[in-house]
Amino acid sequence: MSSVTSSATSSVPASSPANADAASADAVATGAASLVTLDPLDLCALICSRVCHDLISPSGAIVNGLEVLEDAQDEETKTFALDLIKKSAIRVSARLQFCRLAFGASGSSGAQIDLGDAEKVARGALEDEKVKLVWSLPRLLLPKNRVKLVLNLLVLAGQTIPRGGSLTLDPVGEGEAMGFRVETRGLNVRLPTALPLLVAGTPADAALDAHAIQPFYAGMLARACGLDVGFVATGDSVVITAATPA
Numbered sequence: 001m002s003s004v005t006s007s008a009t010s011s012v013p014a015s016s017p018a019n020a021d022a023a024s025a026d027a028v029a030t031g032a033a034s035l036v037t038l039d040p041l042d043l044c045a046l047i048c049s050r051v052c053h054d055l056i057s058p059s060g061a062i063v064n065g066l067e068v069l070e071d072a073q074d075e076e077t078k079t080f081a082l083d084l085i086k087k088s089a090i091r092v093s094a095r096l097q098f099c100r101l102a103f104g105a106s107g108s109s110g111a112q113i114d115l116g117d118a119e120k121v122a123r124g125a126l127e128d129e130k131v132k133l134v135w136s137l138p139r140l141l142l143p144k145n146r147v148k149l150v151l152n153l154l155v156l157a158g159q160t161i162p163r164g165g166s167l168t169l170d171p172v173g174e175g176e177a178m179g180f181r182v183e184t185r186g187l188n189v190r191l192p193t194a195l196p197l198l199v200a201g202t203p204a205d206a207a208l209d210a211h212a213i214q215p216f217y218a219g220m221l222a223r224a225c226g227l228d229v230g231f232v233a234t235g236d237s238v239v240i241t242a243a244t245p246a
Contacts, residue, residue, distance in 0.1 A: 035201040036216075038208065047217060049210035051099045058095065061088035098125035102151035103217070112141040115150070122154055130164030137171050142178065145224050152218035153182050153229075153240055159195065159215075160238040161186035172243045179227055179243035191233040199229050 038046070062085055069081035098121045101113065116139040127133050137150070150169070157167050165186015172179035197203050198215035199222070208216055222229045227242040 036203060036206045036208075037201075038216075043213075043217075046208060046210055046213040047103050050213050051103060053210055054095050054099065055092060058088045058091035061085075062092070094121070094124035097121045098151065102148055102155070111144050113144045113147040114141055115139055115147065118147050118150055122151060126154060126158060126167070131158065131161070132166045134166060134168040136169060137178075137180075138174075142176060143225075145221055146176075146178070149218065149221040149225055149227070149242060150180055152214065152221060153180055153242060156195065156199070156215055156218055157182040157184045157238070157240055160184045160191055160233075161189055163187045165189060172241065177244060179241070181243075182240045184238045184240075185236060189236060189238055191231055191238050196231050199231075 065081045065085035065088060068084070069078060072078040072081055101118060101121050115137050119135045119137070119139075122135070123133055133154070154167060154169065161167075161184050163186060165184055168183045168185075170181045170183075172181050194203065194212070195215055198212055199219040201216065201219045201223070203212060203216065219229060222242050225242075226244065228245045230241045230243075232239045232241075
């Protein structure tokens, strides 16, 4: 069950050409929209559904590989099946490690996480033959919610390059107050129209599902860190910034 409370902090800068949603998100920043909140049990359930969704495909590929291996009559088929099982198992492991940091407790309350560990799981889960990650953050310990936000920003950014491309992650500021900037470039780069309002916590439809929960959760993390999230879309790139309000 969802409810509505005060205004959100995330916004789309007025310079963004991200069509009509840019104006809507600007209204959010001025308090014209109301923040949607979720019942804690609903939030947990939706995040669990999202994690399961991310694991279904590679897990199913392992099962398919085992079935092919069981019926294999020649070495070529056996080699194919074993290769499929190996690659899919690596993929499942990478996604589980990523989800543990991005969505899990990641240690006790107030814990800090090494950005080097975050980079490792991000590369394992997000990089492939179509997507390249350029990670320019320094290696240091940050509060866990800031690190979780970094990983969730990368997931958001990945949605802007449906046909692959590059994700470039840079720091904004330094130390524990550090913010983040992700720029994406690729073929048919685009900003999904629902993304800014979901991150702002003011979706057009308050009945969130497992597909919408990740950007909504990213916005929750940003607000918990005291950061504003902004989106700027141009013809060949999308920039997502999480920074301390001016």
